[in-house]
Structures are given as C-alpha cells and as structure tokens.
Amino acid sequence: MKKILVPVVLTVLVVVAISCTKKDGSKGVITGGMEPLLQSALDAGMLPIPYELKVMEGNPSSPEKIELGKLLYFDPRLSKSQLLSCNTCHNVGFGGDDYQETSLGHGWAKGPRNSPTVFNSVYNTSQFWDGRAADLKEQAKGPIQASVEMAATPEYVVEVLKSIPEYVEEFKLAFPGEADPVTFDNVAATIALFEATLTTPNAPIDKYLRGDLAALNSEQKAGLAVYIDQGCVSCHTGVNLGGDGYFEFGVFESPDADVVAGDKGRFALTQAEGDEFAFKAPTLRNIEYTAPYFHTGKVWSLAEATQLMSSSQLGIELSEENIKQLLALMDAFTGEQPQIMYPTLPPSTDNTPKPVWK
C-alpha cells in the first residue's frame, strides 16, 4: 500500500510545487533535496489539504448549492426552537465546534458526545464519532432531528422553507431540473456542500509536506519525528491527520472512567466484538481550537490529552520534552480559518411555523 502511495504523493507534490511556482514565485516549494523527515512523513501517509474542493460521491456541487447550503447552515429555523442552527455547535468562528464537553441542545439538553469540528470533515472517511454516517449529507440529517439537538422533523423543515418565497427560489436555482426541489434530502445535500468548502489549508504542516522545509521550526521537526517514530501517525495520518479509521480507546491502558463514560462507541452500531470502545480517530488539524478532547470532552488540556493517548493507545510514557515537542508540532496543524461572510437570512412570513421551545 505504501509503495503505491509514495509515487502518487510525489507526483502530487511535484504538480503542486510547479503550480505554486507559477502562482507565487517559488515560495513554499522544494528547493533542495527532500530531508529524510519529510520523506518519513510522506511514507506514513501524511498529506497536505488540497486546494480543490473535494467531490462527494452522489452529491455534485455548484455555486448555487453552496450558497443555499450556507443559508441553511446558519438558519435557526431548521430547529424546533428556531434558536439553534448548525453553526451553534459547529461555530465557524470557533474552530468549527463549540468548546463544550458535549453540546447543549433543545431544552438545554446535554448531548451524549462532544461536537466534532466541521472543518475539513469532508476528508473524514465517515461522520460522527462512531462513523455511523457515510458522508456529510447523511450526517446533516442527524442533528436536525435529534431530540437533544435541533429537535425538528423533515416535514417541519420543509414546511418552514416552503413558507419563505426566497428559499423556494433558491432551491429552484440550486436544483433546476427538479419539479419540487424543497426536500429534506436537498437540505442535507446543500448543507454538506457548504461544509465541504470549510477547509483550513496552508497550515505550516501543509507547507512542509509540500516541500517547504523551513515551514516547521526545529522543535516542531523534533515533534514530527516523535509523532512518526512513536506511532501517533498510525492513527492520525492522511489529509485530515485522523478521521480515517476506528481504533479501540484504551488499547494498552483504559482511560479514567469519566473520560470513557461507558460509551462503547462503534460497538453499539456493529455489535462486533472488536468494535468495543472503538471510535473514529479525530482529526488533529486545528487541534488548539477544538478543546475539549475525546468523545466525552472530559479532557481540556492538550498536553494531558497527548499524555493520555501515549499511555492508552501506544503503551508508553512520553517524556516531558517529547510532549512539548508534540505540542509545538500540533501548533503547526492550524491552518487558515475559513473566511465566511455572514449570510442575510430571508425573512419569515405569516405562514412560517412559529418557534416552539418546550
């Protein structure tokens, strides 16, 4: 697998390097040879965030769909209370999540799991902590309907949107071939397409992976060596530095009970013995923005989370120096945050269902 991957990566790298040279005059391209550390990172499957929009199978994109999806993402009227929107728990100004242990939803209910960041989520192999949604479109349908989140129904959402002429028009523009385009399925499709635009490219790690050897400082490079040599990279790799595999939480040592909270993760879905306490490895991109950590959000300190990972997943005790180097490296995982113009939502009409907060 790796042997096939490396030439592909190198090809990508060369192409990107050429295009970078064309665009910004040779900044951020491989200038000398490739240092062994970079080679190891690429060998381990680490990849920069592509500049092109990721294509989602069965959900073709268009500017009209993205624009509509953006309105819907910010519209609290998709919730029963008409106070909560996708952006409440996946705040685009707040690392793409909510800085809560687990999210607050309808009726001030506490949800069961920590809100994962929406940023770069299009690069996850599946969605939710247990991977129960195949893609962002399927995911988007969940929180809108969950009683402890937005507490709405597909019928309610469609009724709201059909009561607002501007929305009906936007759906027609986004789905020109459809006779009755205001559907819950199209709501989820367009939200997913907007979310696919929420990437955070050009982190120092991306520049490094593209061959800019100066993009990481020496402490960060030391951190990268630890990351690769000690095995962090086995779960946190690919474009998203995570998000592409399920792993038992507590391979070598069980974390504290309050961190696990009896949540068996993927097992509830598959009933497969090997899936007990298995969760999708979260992305480490923008990790400084996505506290608190783990599915319960019980760990607030990134140093503590890193220490816990090394003991529970790798069966080692990292030195203080190594932790410091890894923290420096993770600083380099923060990319350019999405620049989103706050959309002006079309006004309700006399026919729009009223908010219900009970």
Next chain:
Amino acid sequence: MKKILVPVVLTVLVVVAISCTKKDGSKGVITGGMEPLLQSALDAGMLPIPYELKVMEGNPSSPEKIELGKLLYFDPRLSKSQLLSCNTCHNVGFGGDDYQETSLGHGWAKGPRNSPTVFNSVYNTSQFWDGRAADLKEQAKGPIQASVEMAATPEYVVEVLKSIPEYVEEFKLAFPGEADPVTFDNVAATIALFEATLTTPNAPIDKYLRGDLAALNSEQKAGLAVYIDQGCVSCHTGVNLGGDGYFEFGVFESPDADVVAGDKGRFALTQAEGDEFAFKAPTLRNIEYTAPYFHTGKVWSLAEATQLMSSSQLGIELSEENIKQLLALMDAFTGEQPQIMYPTLPPSTDNTPKPVWK
C-alpha cells in the same frame, strides 16, 4: 422645533446630494423640485440614515476598537455556558434580533421581553424597551449579566479574556494609553462601537428622503401619506423611524391582555404615573425582519400589528386599503443589511474558565 429642524435637514440634504453626485454620478439626488409628500415627510422629522458612523458621547471609536468589539459580540465565552453570545439574540443575519417572542437564555429560560433589533440601535435615544440604558455601552452590560440571558459576571468576563493572550493583545491595541485595559467597561465600550457600525442605509425610504422621487412606488407613496396624515409618524420618525420617545401602549384602547402581559414598561423605572404602560416606540426600519412585534412578541403578523397600533394608539380603524398601503411603505423601510465577515475567535487556553451550564 420643527422650524429650526427643517433648514438643517435641507442643508444636510443638499450636502448629501452634492456628495452623491460626486460619487455615483447624480443617482438618488433631487432632480426636479420637491414634491409636497416629501416636504411633509421632512417636516415630520423623517430622516435618512447618515453614511457616517455616529459618534457616541464619551466613547470614541477606532478601527481597533471596532474589530475587538466584533470579536466580543460573537464570542460565546462571555456567557456562563459559553454557548450564548450577543449574536444569539441579536443575530446579524436575522434582522439583528432572534425571531422569538421573548429570548431564550441560560438554562433555556425565557426572558421577559422581546429582543429589539441591534441594527441602527445607535440612533435610539436610549436602549431597552423601557429606555433604562442611556446608550449602547450601558446596554451591553445588561444581557451579559442577566440570569436569564448570558448569566455571567464582570469578574468572570475579565478572567476569561485575560486567560487568552490574543485578547489581551487586542485590548492593548484598542486602548493604548491604559495600563490594564482588559476591563468590563472596555468590553461594553467596544461592543457598543461595533454595534454602532450595524446600520442599514439606502432603504428606498432613505433614497426618497434624499430626493429620489422614484425610490417609492405609487402604493408606497399612498402609504407614506397615510403614515403622515393618520399620525403614525408622530411616534415613528427621526433617523430610526422610532426609537426616540416613550408612549403609553393603549392610549385609546387597551390591547389584548396577552399582548401587554401586565408589563407596566417605563413605570417600573420612574414610578411616574404618566409612565404606566409606556414603552419606547420601536424603530420601524427593517420591520419585515423583526417579527414578532411588541414587547411581548405576541403579534407575528405585521398587518395585525399595524391594525392594533391604529386602534390602540390613534383611535382609528384603518381601511384594508390603507393597511395594504402602509405595508407597502414598510417594505421600503428595509435597507442594506450589514455585511459581516464572521470573526475567527482566539482559542481558549488551559487557564480559561470552563463553561458552566447549570
């Protein structure tokens, strides 16, 4: 008063007309004489939204302060739960308020009064429905501390902000002369300065008031004649078409009990007999975006609200045609909605207080 005001208005008008001519090639300026309807509107004190930022006494503005105020306006960490921000109830994509009867706050509590729009609020003579805050700075301190809103304390807010190095830096830049600029007072000052930028200029009514006679269609002009002749304009005038005086709710006829909800308005503040059931007349700008109406938010239909106003405040029953004309006019009260780039909030640190949702 009016005799003094009119020449001032005309001077402003001429100056604006000249500057418009320079900027955009004579669009939107007085081309022929002034039609009597426009003269009546100006005589009644109706004014367009100025293009310049309004100066607030004792709170000098600067780009650094506005930028900081914007971050704070969007930051949920100013609330005890770290989920609610100013933008939750004064949503910049949603007419500057929340489409709720009364706002939902900490613990899912229902507040006592409808959330007024933040848009153009700098032009109100005072803030809150009862005018208990002299200006936006004083206002901003209220909801942050109210137990049914953001439920925080000044000490908590300062502790949060001081735990985040980027904020400390922003405060230093915004208040260069101060030794310890991270104060609750400066939080309120900068939020107010950001809010002062949230105006909605260039509504058709503004263009008309500047002399563009074609900016209103004939139905809207008929509506404006009703608005002036029947007396709507006596409470809803000035730059904000409201917001500059207190009036008893139910001068001629008491509205339904559920619309008043026993709220004596300004009386609770002043204990003055004349203030019983007196409220600040709300702005009518962007009124199509600010349903539901009145301090209780019990009326969702603008037609119904208009009918209610005519019977309760003017002692008349408007014809259906007149209501239709007034609704057409109020369409022309919608201006350009603010274009806000969603700010990226600086990340919390290990020292940042954690959210408390109980």
